[in-house]
Amino acid sequence: MLTVWSEARVAVVGATGAVGREALAILAEWGHPIESVRALATETSAGQSLAYGATSLETRALTREALAETDVVLLAAGAGPARELAPELIRNGRRVVDNSSAFRMDPEVPLVVPEINGDAVGRDTRLVANPNCSAILMLIALDPLRRAFGLERVVVSTYQAVSGAGLAAMRELEQQTRDVLDGGSARPDVFPEPCAFNVFPHESALDPATGLNEEETKMIREAQRVWADPELIVAPTCARVPVMRSHCQSLLVTLSRASTVAEVRAALAAGPGIEWHDADGAGTPPTALRATGTDAVHVGRLRSVPDGGEGRTFALWLAGDQLRKGAALNALQIARLLAES
Amino acid sequence: MLTVWSEARVAVVGATGAVGREALAILAEWGHPIESVRALATETSAGQSLAYGATSLETRALTREALAETDVVLLAAGAGPARELAPELIRNGRRVVDNSSAFRMDPEVPLVVPEINGDAVGRDTRLVANPNCSAILMLIALDPLRRAFGLERVVVSTYQAVSGAGLAAMRELEQQTRDVLDGGSARPDVFPEPCAFNVFPHESALDPATGLNEEETKMIREAQRVWADPELIVAPTCARVPVMRSHCQSLLVTLSRASTVAEVRAALAAGPGIEWHDADGAGTPPTALRATGTDAVHVGRLRSVPDGGEGRTFALWLAGDQLRKGAALNALQIARLLAES
Numbered sequence A, B: 001m002l003t004v005w006s007e008a009r010v011a012v013v014g015a016t017g018a019v020g021r022e023a024l025a026i027l028a029e030w031g032h033p034i035e036s037v038r039a040l041a042t043e044t045s046a047g048q049s050l051a052y053g054a055t056s057l058e059t060r061a062l063t064r065e066a067l068a069e070t071d072v073v074l075l076a077a078g079a080g081p082a083r084e085l086a087p088e089l090i091r092n093g094r095r096v097v098d099n100s101s102a103f104r105m106d107p108e109v110p111l112v113v114p115e116i117n118g119d120a121v122g123r124d125t126r127l128v129a130n131p132n133c134s135a136i137l138m139l140i141a142l143d144p145l146r147r148a149f150g151l152e153r154v155v156v157s158t159y160q161a162v163s164g165a166g167l168a169a170m171r172e173l174e175q176q177t178r179d180v181l182d183g184g185s186a187r188p189d190v191f192p193e194p195c196a197f198n199v200f201p202h203e204s205a206l207d208p209a210t211g212l213n214e215e216e217t218k219m220i221r222e223a224q225r226v227w228a229d230p231e232l233i234v235a236p237t238c239a240r241v242p243v244m245r246s247h248c249q250s251l252l253v254t255l256s257r258a259s260t261v262a263e264v265r266a267a268l269a270a271g272p273g274i275e276w277h278d279a280d281g282a283g284t285p286p287t288a289l290r291a292t293g294t295d296a297v298h299v300g301r302l303r304s305v306p307d308g309g310e311g312r313t314f315a316l317w318l319a320g321d322q323l324r325k326g327a328a329l330n331a332l333q334i335a336r337l338l339a340e341s
Helices: A018-029 A079-091 A114-120 A133-149 A167-181 A214-226 A261-269 A324-340 B018-029 B079-091 B114-120 B133-149 B167-181 B214-226 B261-269 B324-340
Strands: A010-013 A037-041 A049-052 A055-058 A072-075 A095-098 A127-129 A151-160 A233-240 A246-255 A274-277 A297-304 A313-321 B010-013 B037-041 B049-052 B055-058 B072-075 B095-098 B127-129 B151-160 B233-240 B246-255 B274-277 B297-304 B313-321
Touching: A010 A018, A018 A037, A018 A049, A018 A167, A018 A324, A037 A049, A037 A055, A072 A079, A072 A324, A079 A095, A095 A324, A114 A133, A114 A324, A127 A324, A133 A151, A133 A214, A133 A246, A133 A261, A133 A274, A133 A297, A133 A313, A133 A324, A151 A214, A151 B151, A167 B167, A214 A233, A233 B246, A233 B313, A246 B233, A261 A274, A261 A297, A261 A313, A313 A324, A313 B233, B010 B018, B018 B037, B018 B049, B018 B167, B018 B324, B037 B049, B037 B055, B072 B079, B072 B324, B079 B095, B095 B324, B114 B133, B114 B324, B127 B324, B133 B151, B133 B214, B133 B246, B133 B261, B133 B274, B133 B297, B133 B313, B133 B324, B151 B214, B214 B233, B261 B274, B261 B297, B261 B313, B313 B324
Parallel strands: A010 A037, A010 A072, A072 A095, A095 A127, A151 A233, A274 A297, B010 B037, B010 B072, B072 B095, B095 B127, B151 B233, B274 B297
Antiparallel strands: A049 A055, A151 A246, A246 A313, A297 A313, B049 B055, B151 B246, B246 B313, B297 B313
């Protein structure tokens, strides 16, 4: 064991970003001692005061000195900085969680959702990749079905909040919405399309060979990797909706074995990290706003789908906070595993 | 033939609603003579001035007298009024298009998308039902594939604008959005959930036996009926997004026969009522805003989906104006067929 978690010195790199701020919020909720937390960012952001629960924390410039005397470093600064920073941090004895896509397909770096493959983090692990937000939410919702019945195929359509594109994207949605309500027009900057009162296919680059955008390719490859099932068919369609920070997903799964709605419901309701929503009675469905600020992946609207009597196909719906379980929460759960390994 | 279309006297019942106003806008665009158009509504709305192209039209109270001297009546007033009004209108020699769900499953009333089954409207047809908006958009997009390759299964997830719930819903989205941006909270009235910056499962009633909401059941039954294919598997998930008036859909189709992306693309691009969007080069994808105010169903993002080498499964994406092809435009195309039959 490196240390007990409560004594781990944690640095958040990219602390002024959407994921960095959320990581500080979660550490404060967890009661992590403020003196063991470093909020690091580019020099231009140094000195900025960031919320840490009821108190606040000063951002420091990202320097070697600032990174000294930390045990675990959470990189929430994008793929470029991650590729630059991670090797030296590891050489200097830090344990690193990277939120970017830089190392997710690196066979030597575990890609981890703690509820699913936390055992991939061992005593010698120095660097762990945090999966894509849409992948994490789908993995949490479907893992109980994989364990109980096996998965053969997943069809998923995402309704993605703008927060996945960062704080600037959230500000763009707010500003564009104000402009449109004031009778003006939306001026896209972060996104290629207006995001106010609009839905558009995910903005990441299209691969002409597959017709998939990068977000969709990530969902496929990361699900196959976390589940160690390269044969699994995942058919994603990723789209942006004018929502601040929670993603929804419409899922259709074909199980390996026949099952019933009652059995599938029982497996989902008992799934780690899942908040199950019954539709009947006073039940309320998973929605983007209901998920916002919560740790759980909210799952509901389960129903059986005709498949020629095989009884292996089911539809469900999820909502999850992109900045929480989709990013900062999962990364901090990994940080804790790393610190305690 | 009842009459030539340009001489048909058209009444729009529910003229002050979202679909009614759009019907007047389309009639004006088509150059339909204003003296042949009646805008009818409840007595409280009588006297209200409604846009008719560059000019305007006075709303009249819905009375027997106002309905006299009309040839075709477009009912855009909901299922209750439709059930009340349609029988008498027909007895009095009018031809009627109803936009509500009242007659959609009545075996004696054709359910029509003119590009697909316009031949269901004959000389003796007095009443035609206009399908559900989500169903129309899906039907237009997939009909070329049905004709060329046959359809075995359709999985569809909708991203539905609020306009389907009427003008009050559009105003609710606007007001809630203003309130939230001003630091207040959203007060749901038309919808059971806040619609500003939110995504939620479609608000129609859930059937506990199937787990489907009414919108999803409509998509299944109406697709099977318009295509006269009661065996077709349609697996819909319907959700609301904070968009004013255009729906998007993520579709996954399993064809009856193997095909290629090139063949499927050619069929879609030639499909009546479809505007095809290529993704490469300067291509722009179908988005809710790009579809708004246009007549076409915008289709793109075609790709092949792994299905064990069968080559029968493809994903695509559409956007269509819910008030145009999803409602008023399709209804007026039917009105024209009725007038000219």
